Amino acid sequence: MFTFTALLGAASSESTTLASQSLLTFDQNVRILVDVGWDDQFTVELLAELERLTPVIDLIVLTHATIAHLGAYAYACKKFIGFSAIPVYATLPVINMGRMATIDAYSTAWFTSTSGSGSQRSEDLIQSADIDAIFDKIHTLKFSQKLTLTGKLSSLKLTPHNAGHTLGGTLWRLQYGQEDVVYAVEWNHAGERHLSSSVLTSPDHISRPSTFILGARTGTAIRQRDDVLVTAIRRSLDRGGNVLLPTSTSARALELCHLLDAVWSERNVKAPLLFVSRVGSRTLAYARSMLEWMSPSIVREWEDKGILPFTFRTLKILSSVDDIDDYSGPKVVLASGQDLEWGVGREVFAELCNDQKSMTIFTQDADKKSLAGTILSKWASSQAANSKVVVPSYSYIQHAEQIMIRKSVPLQGEELDNYLLEERTRKALAERQLAIDLKNQSILEQEDSESEGSESEDEIEEGNGADASADIFLLTQDNDVYDYDVRTAKLARNRMFPYVPRRVRKDAYGDVIKPEDFMRAEEKVEDLPMSTRKEDDEDKGVLGLKRKWAEEREEEKSVVVPSKTVIEYKDIDVQCEITYIDYEGLADARSIEMIIPQIQPRKLILISGTSEQAGALASTLRQADIQDVYIPSNGQIVNTSMDANGYSVTLSLDFAHELKWQSVASGEYTVAQFRGKIQAIFNGDNAKKAEDLENLIDEPAPVQDLVASPLLTKHDMAVASSQTRPLFVGDVRLAELRRRLMTEGHYAEFRGEGVLLIDGHVAVRKLESGNIVIEGGVSDAFYSVRKSVYSFLARIV
Structure with a gap:
């Protein structure tokens, strides 16, 4: 049994937030949380349902390194009891880039409450060190790495696949019994400068899942997108204005930085090109260490040119908005915080928006309640057509308001002195505890191997290794010079400076x-x-x-500048030109309508985006023979369980050895066939006899075909075996069949869709159901072709 619940991110008429949280439930007792997203206002009430469900969540998987997909993870670990103990899995880029996005967002964010209970500064609750420690606990998986868990989750198989869209972005395949679920909310069918295309563009990797969870929010198919963006930038620079591009910290910023730096170098553009982010340098350092997750073409480009990855010739990385003033004249600024709510984007926008010669180019969607969402809504209203047009429209909108700007200011004077004193005290306490722990560890390791001749038996009775250093006290610490009081030490070995010698590190090779x-x-x-x-x-x-x-x-x-967050209120009057150019890296609607029918999902769930987007996409996909399409709202439970009367069977070892097991799906599974009669079903301590199964099956004790494995142990079923006819299991790909027949001396060609003609007399046809039909007269060629077809299948007897 499988049910889906969208906690956040379901398609709706308002679509006010892009945050994503989904609960996947298997057999009513295995619950998987996909993403821990948050809105850009960090509204605490949105996490109420997540907090309520925390005790029953068994596993968490993350898809993308954006606030919309993992922004609430660090907060939940700190605030929700038991949440930090839930195992979490993600790819390495999602972990590292998500770490940077969270640090950047939390550095100036406030956790707000719409109920009037006030708000709280994020830095008062969660420090950067806390975020690092939280993300260090996430388990890492590689693309296509199959993970089989233990205990309660032993029947669950997890496999991450490349989704495109962001570095390390993941679509998840979850297999549990007969349920085969694919979660693909944001993905890109097209390769980009530093990203490869999604695995969904090759249906051979993922086909015929029982449930496919798809995002209805799509991109725009813009031809020559790079030229369109550069032309818009030049439009403002040529008239002496500045250009602002708000972007995500560690996701889409990499693509924009690489593109613009290349254009600036090739065309010798003189205008300063700046990327402003509090964690920009660290983000790029992480990116340089994860080349295996990037497109092979960009890696070859760096190798051919002999340059370091993401080493820019013209792009300058700045950590403070104040550094922008060092560059005079028209300039292009990429600023973190695509919604203008966190990061430095809001502050930069407030400085540049009052100039009519300047331009703000939005390249990503934004939460409707954010400042960017408000401006984009007004911009879209000024357009005669859809807001996401192929050719960008430029508009001046009338928008004035007072906004709150949260700035990170370095500590000075007495505040800096107090901070440094607190840091020294904290460091001294930490080092004292470390010294005590190391001393205790050394004592415990040496107790069994070293003699204690210098100590009397009375001394040994007074203390033991576990608390031997508990009576060592740090008196003073100045300039890394320590003074310890050991006069009250009970053991002779503690009456000395608590020094633990450095041990030589060894591994399996020495x-x-x-x-x-x-x-x-x-x-x-x-x-x-x-x-x-x-x-x-x-x-x-x-x-x-x-x-x-x-x-x-x-x-x-490693350099950490002591700083504090201050609040300023500033009146803005948006006079600059506004435009939207889709550079979000999402599959467009037309491509989705072509790709999804090839995957042939049995049931489809559409989330994210607006109800209109989801409805239009559902209508198109239903015409492509995907009839079971669901568009749930937040909190609605959707049951998409397989409509199959199947049972899990435990076979005795003697009976299992008598069966003829054969490998299918490249050795991933072994199957055998037998025909039996249900006599009783054992579910725990309750046994149901055949005559009590009237509500489960049409007739008591029916005869059913069963495909069983000795590893299935959920229910026990007593069966009486009998003979049955052979069964062929597997999949025949006509392209591979053609190549094999050609090597055997046959002439094979495709005639129409799904038909392979061999030697002009025998036709092999593949039906929509996947069955293979061989047509032709009785001849040697017919039997030769049939033999080749059988070679692709496992014959189960």
Whole structure:
């Protein structure tokens, strides 16, 4: 049995938020939460249902590294009892980029309440160190890596697949018994500069799932999208204005940064190109370490040019809005926070929006209640056609209001002194505890191997290894100099400085070595004379003759500037030109209408987007023979269980050994066939005899065909076996059949859709149901073709 519940993100008439949370329930006792998204206003009431369900959630999987898909994860771990103990799975880019998106958003966000109970600064509740620790606990999976769990989830199989749209973006395949569920809310059928296309473009990977959960929010098919965007930017620069592109911190920003930097370099554009984000440098450092998740073409490009990944020639990375003033004249600014609610986008917009020569280009959808959503709604109202037109429209809208800007300001004076004092105290306490823990560990490890001759029996009785260092106290600490009071130590071994010697690290091959210790002198960048370096090597990031990139990147990650959040209220009058150019990287409606019927899902659930979008898409897909299409609302439970009268069977080992098992689906499954009569069903302690099964089956003790495995253990069923006719199991792909027949000396060609003609006399036809029909007169060719078809199938007797 399978049911789906959209906690957040169902298609609706208002579609006020892009946040996504979905609950997948198998057999009423296995519950999987897909995504822990939040709106860009961080409204606490939206998480009420998630908090209520926390005790029954067994597993969490994440799809994309955006606030809409994981923004509430860190908050829930801190606030909801038991939530942090739920196992979570995601790809490495989703973990690292999601970490950056959360840190950037929480740095200035306020957790708001619509009930009037006030709001709370996120930094008062969750610090960056907390976010790092929370995301470090997420389990990592690779694309196509099949995960089989244990215990209660032993019957569940998880497989992540590439979704496109974002780096590491995932669509999930969940298999439980007869249920085969695919969750694909945001994906892209087209490859991009740094991303490969979704696995859905190849139906061979995913076909005929029992339930397909699809996002109705689609992209726009814009031809020559890059040129359209660059033309819009030049429109403002040529008249002396600035250009603002609000974008997501660690998702779509990578694509825009790479595109614009390449255009600036090729066309020698003089206007400054800036990417402003509090975590921009760290985000790019993560991206450089995850090349295996990117498109092979961009990796080859970097290798051919001999440059470091995401090392920009013209793009400058800034961490503060104040740094923008260092660049004069017209400029292009990419700012984090596509909804203008968090990040630096809101602050930059307030500075640039009052100039009629300037332009703000929105490249992504926004929550309707956000500042960006309000502006886009007014812009769309000014258009005669749909707001997402193929050719972008430019409009001046009338919008004035007072907005609240949350700025991160470095600490100074007495505030900085107090902060540093608190940090020193915290560090001293942490190091004291670490010293005690290390001392205790050393004592416990040495108690069994070292003699304690210097101690009397009385001393040993007074204390033990577990609390031997409990009477060591830190008196003072100044400039990393420590003074410990050991006068009251009861054990002789504690009457000394609590020093634990550094142990030599070892692995399965012996001592752990550092490769850099064995580098030749000419290989060390720091030893190269300055005369051998090019002046612009640092800017270009040329491999070989470059600065100590790894060290500098590590320094960028480790430097933390003490700061606080201050609130300013500013009146804005939007005078700049507004336009929307879709650069979100989502599959367009026409492509979805072509791809989904090829996957042939038995049942389809549409979520996200507006009711109009979902309704139009559902109507089109129903015409393509997908009849069971559901459009649930938030909180509505949809039952899409398989309409099959199937049972799980446990076979005795003796009986299982007598069956003829054969592998199908490239060895993924083994099947055998037998024919039996149901005598009784055992479900726990309750046994149902055949005469009591009137409500379950049409007749008592019917004869049914069963395909069973000795690993299925949910219910026990007593069966009486008998002989049955052979059964062929598997899938025949006509293209592969044609290649095999050609190698056997036959001439094979396709004649019409789904028909393969061999030697002009024998036809192999594949029906919509998947069955194969061989047509032709009695001849050697007919039997040869039939033999080749059988070679693709497993013959179960």
